[in-house]
Amino acid sequence: MFGFLKKTAADAPPAAAEKVAPAKLTWAERLKAGLARTRAALNTPLGELFARGKIDAELLEELESTLLMADCGIDATEWLLTELRAKVKKESIESPAALRAALIELLTRLLTPLEQPLDLNHPSQNQRPYIIMLAGVNGAGKTTSIGKLAKRFQQEGHGVLLAAGDTFRAAAREQLTEWGRRNDVTVIAQPSPPPDNLASLGSPPKGAKNSRGGPSSFSGDPAAVIFDAISAARARGIDVMIADTAGRLPTQLNLMEEIAKVRRVIQKAEPTGPHEVLLVLDANIGQNAIAQVKAFDKAIKVTGLIVTKLDGTAKGGVLAAIARQCPKPVRFIGVGEGIDDLQPFRAREFVEALFG
Template identity: 55%
Template structure:
């Protein structure tokens, strides 16, 4: 029997004991639509337009606690619905893999067909070879002769490969927690920010959004709509330096006692070096507004982009030192094998996966559920 895998909780949010830092003393809430905070040194003073969807209260002082705050357990029907939709989204890859084992003989032909299926699913050369070598070793050592036993062994190997990607997003360690959201055009950054804001509010976290995509008016409007839906403040400006918007957002959040700041950035290809340099600038300016920020740098990946997703992870990680990934659009023609490629080549944690447009369609990544959907 294969060794038991570690029982990793699926909970995506929990609070740790906050750092003992001097609290920011605020006599009264910062004005909601007056002059902006000072921009980063060396930058021009931007004309900030603060779109207020609701007053942001000054956060109460939270007592130190080591309690693990678990998210509300989903209703059984909601859980079944999520798992069925995840399975439907990965149906193409699942069909290509599972049909190989129906009445199959354990021989070189099976391994060759499995290799082709893994490569077709965007698992990549390294992960495919890793899984095949491990599978052949298991078949030999455990003397497996039945195709279903071999499929079960493949599930174990795939789960071992993907489990290190499963990591919870920690809340409560910083005040505020500053998150920088990046990705290529069309990956779903702005929509994902709206869904994340809703998730965090369900864990009693106040949220502020920064519209750092100053080049695309539609991005600002879309983020403002999400702000209105979630009843949170959006810091935006019509044009100018996105780093200044991020700086002002962090300063505003510190003054208000906001728990989480999410900074949207303009979509860009990793080959656009001048735009990648601008991302580095935004990160540096955020750090000037708060030591250690941004604590989270997330890359949003379209699950339909195949092996290009791995190239994006490598490029953005080299430039920004990513702390986590969100894989979106795992519905339709998505090929889930790309997570195996990421796990083998650049194992950046996957915080969430998304299978649709609704708020509840973004859920914490759970390796066991994902493998079951692929090889059920």
């Protein structure tokens, strides 16, 4: 079924999504392997803590710093400890092993509200074309996630169309187009810019047309590309349209305004859309994730998150921080570059992998 995975990956990010996942490992095993570093941060000190004879103030203090080190953030750490203390009292917990079980339960309780998978077969998610836009800072994993999502949706039986909305870098458009060609997914992109000698004249070559049949501006307007893609998706009876966008920092106000415009244009083309606005977060950014969620939410009303690179130097506790400070559905998590390494977020599985 995954014959396409065998293709040689080029250096382009979408192609990187095709790297072969380690064979024979189940998703749970890959999740566990992917979260190894977080587990090391949480578990090594915790393993030592929970192996102690009794629960005392010192143990709870060390637990606090361990949770902070795992990037849970002050808010979630305080919540977890307050709840834990109350539980210890109420349930007369005496052994550190029982404390560990209580912490696992609390963390699962904290994260469970974030478990809201994207299910295009669900009656609440059956608009067609289902329009998904992705946003995030540079290198967060947007384009590779799109490749993985496109494969997933195709395997679920949905027709997929991609919009190369990263018009900032010509290479980005080519990467997505090439990925689409190899995987038989239509990609709508703006026409190539004119050669330098024509571009320097300040106007497109005579007679050039953009994909809407109008004069080509070569302005690199992501909203126009995505607008075209929605029309194409409609005309072709496509189920799901996924729009890529260029990476941007929340502090780049002009670029934040640009992406807000992309959202408005989508809504103009399809008043019920966009149906999903996914913010892609690199788990390595730690507490900065909170600021990113807030800033992107303000600009484009984020409806869900993809948290990538939990296999890196990530501290998976960032999900606990998100749950407390800016809760948003975590639609998918990424624990590697393989095409199967992006999976729906399941709270219990995640916590078990952290402590397992």
